[in-house]
Amino acid sequence: MMTLLDDISQATAKVKGWLAGRKPQLAIVLGSGLGAISEQLQDADHLNYVDIPNFAASGVSGHAGCLHCGKIFGRLVLLFQGRYHFYEGYSAWQVTAPVRLAAELGCKQLLLTNAAGGIADQMQAGDFMLVSDHINLTGQNPLIGRPEREFVDLSNLYAQDFYFDLNRELQQQAIRLHSGVLAWMLGPNYETPAEINMLQALGASAVSMSTIPEAIVAKRYQLDVAAISYISNLAAGKTDNLDHQDVLASGKNAAQQMEKLLAALFDFWSV
Template identity: 50%
Template sequence: MDSSPDDLIATLRRKTGPVPFDLAVVLGSGLGAFADHLADPVSFPYGDFPCFPPSAVAGHAGRLVAGTYEGWRVLAFQGRHHLYEGYDARQVTVNVRIAHALGVPRLLLTNACGAVNRTYRAGDFMYIADHLNLLGDNPLRGEAVDPFIDLSHLYRQDLFVPLHDHAQREGISLHRGVLAALPGPSYETPAEIRALALLGADAVSMSTVPEAILGKYLGLEVVGLSFLSNAAAGLGTASLNHQEVLAAGRQGTERFLALLCQLIRLWRQAGNSSASPGGSLPVS
């Protein structure tokens, strides 16, 4: 695999123009419909560019869509790569490197995940306050230039309160919590979920955290939004499987789009903010 994204970047600039993009959105399992709402879309299949690792994960369209949304130039990555496919954290974050190379200052990460917090329900959403990196890897491993970055304020937090107010008005359950990342591909055991709860995790995923770390390293504002597709192992009666995660994502598409679109509007209204700590806001 040729890890250089230069060919894709040159092609994208040729087809979409030299103006920098305002936002990159990574769309998780079953959540790719947002890209269909971009105006003047131009699509770039991952398979056409060797910088993207091969992938065959269901629920990930595997393409980059460039377009506009309410005046912002947006890159939408329909699908991502995962460590459980045999890749390392640097390989699965090529999307973030592409966004940075195209001048994107903002990164919105989404995923479908399992609820660890017993007060969360399948179909709810979680604004990511912080994370636990339990992947055993880091996208900055081997990075030669100042890899020792401070992650105390990784995720931008000032958008949560107005987004939560909007969600309440729309009847959408939105929490703010801690995301744990495990490598997969097997789902966690009930004992592992109990351990995660003791560590302070509210939800668990097999993605997102490497992208967030690299985004912070490259100087992007990072916001994370999770769709709780199921209760984690031991917290529900149903067996866990990927098809049910995808089905839950499809069922929650309308609410996800409503929340995602409002989040982008709030981000545009708020503008840049150097004050992104969320320590004073309660995790719920």
């Protein structure tokens, strides 16, 4: 596993040939249970992760492990259906392989999505959140030990200037969109109620087991980054039971709303 996902040079050459001259400017990473978005692509081609050199099959339920290229809402996109997670045994650098691949292929924008636990009191299961900032208390950073390490400024990491316009549009479609801070916890267990209380005291609105290392590397490669959390459940201590299968089922139920969100987002967030 140490060699997988580290060097993406062969993966870049393979996917560049597969794209056959197409040059998507936007890459999207789909979170748990959100794979139905791939079904909305037009004129799409598909490439399994296992057919990409130095990539690996997805090891988490709800992550198909497939790369798509096609059009959605008028945009040619590179769609990663499935991501890698630190809790699978990969390093923080390795989990960012899809992001690095997108950058090497010339993408200028990156949309990260995830299923998250709602922490803020106003959160309800089924809501969405535009990530405005993040909290990383894991002690992990994908740039540690890398020649790419630099003092990367994360002050304005997440694109969010369009939030009010986007939210106004979505309100007309009865879609609840918050703006808030995402916390990264390693997993694979869900957080304890005490940990959630700590994160809430620190200002976190939602918590996920992904996204933040990808965002950090995307900033290093000068991509314009936006992140959307689907609040698939309330966090520990705010609900009676936490189960990954419920998260996946919730994501499938959100597919139609997610499509509407993306359509509106693309109107306000352009290259």
